[in-house]
Amino acid sequence: MRELKVAIPGLELAGLSWGEPDAAPLILLHGWLDNAASFALLAPRLADRFHVIALDLPGHGHSAHLPEGTVYQHVDYARAVLAAADALALPRFHLLGHSLGAGVATMVAIAAPERIRALALIEGLGPLGDDGSRTLDRFREAMASKAEGNRPLRVFASIEDAARARALASGLDASLATHIVARGLREVGGGYSWRSDPRLSRPTAIRLAETQVMALLLGLAAPTSLLLARPHPPYLEPEALQIRIDCVDDIRVTHMDGGHHLHLEHPEAVANWLHAAL
Numbered sequence: 001m002r003e004l005k006v007a008i009p010g011l012e013l014a015g016l017s018w019g020e021p022d023a024a025p026l027i028l029l030h031g032w033l034d035n036a037a038s039f040a041l042l043a044p045r046l047a048d049r050f051h052v053i054a055l056d057l058p059g060h061g062h063s064a065h066l067p068e069g070t071v072y073q074h075v076d077y078a079r080a081v082l083a084a085a086d087a088l089a090l091p092r093f094h095l096l097g098h099s100l101g102a103g104v105a106t107m108v109a110i111a112a113p114e115r116i117r118a119l120a121l122i123e124g125l126g127p128l129g130d131d132g133s134r135t136l137d138r139f140r141e142a143m144a145s146k147a148e149g150n151r152p153l154r155v156f157a158s159i160e161d162a163a164r165a166r167a168l169a170s171g172l173d174a175s176l177a178t179h180i181v182a183r184g185l186r187e188v189g190g191g192y193s194w195r196s197d198p199r200l201s202r203p204t205a206i207r208l209a210e211t212q213v214m215a216l217l218l219g220l221a222a223p224t225s226l227l228l229a230r231p232h233p234p235y236l237e238p239e240a241l242q243i244r245i246d247c248v249d250d251i252r253v254t255h256m257d258g259g260h261h262l263h264l265e266h267p268e269a270v271a272n273w274l275h276a277a278l
Helices: 074-087 100-111 135-144 159-170 174-183 210-217 238-245 267-277
Strands: 002-008 011-018 024-029 050-055 093-098 116-122 185-188 191-194 224-230 251-257
Touching: 002 050, 002 074, 011 074, 024 074, 024 100, 074 100, 093 100, 100 116, 100 210, 116 267, 159 174, 159 191, 174 185, 210 238, 224 267, 251 267
Parallel strands: 024 050, 024 093, 093 116, 116 224, 224 251
Antiparallel strands: 002 011, 011 050, 185 191
16 A cells, blocks of 8 residues: 555645556545545455555545635536546546545546446435525525534544544444545644544535436446445435436446445455456
């Protein structure tokens, strides 16, 4: 495992890499409030075949935060990933995304179909959409949201305490959460605090309408493999997800028993799925 720094216009991204640099490149994109270490158990199982590059998305992990007055959006994440691929001189690459990263990876593949050799997604297909039922409330909540930077950051006495807190919030076992948590902390007086941008927790003012997401998915040309946890989480309702799946011509869907972070819970099984998918 190697630390990675990538300079893109206006920002520096960080990440981790595994494998030989001359192997086929595979970019990995993590979920919301996770970071590149989300793939710490999966990536070594892929490094015999791929040059694995796990990026910290802007505002996450060791990557820089966006400037004040800007917001985090899927479109800008996708632009950052493509800029990172340019900086790494990767004209074509395989792409895997988990959760938020799956939404971003989908948009990258739609934006630059000629660059994606194959697309693999875990627990997500496209960005969060809006069916219209909460558009007005969500917009008002986001516009009224105060800057998080003025709030005191929570301080944990140890990495283990932070991992237990993450486990309570997410349902992910604390021993597995430690991989993400250790990279997501910075030392402060009295212990550790999250290094991710607090603005990531602000509500989103405007989401794409679900019809817009469907229109984008109709343009997804890369061979796509989607891995879903069983039982499904409440935010991936099967009927609504199936409508999205039906928009994609070349897609294979696999179900696996486990939680939202399948790649941490079952890294060997997910690696086998991914080798077959790619």
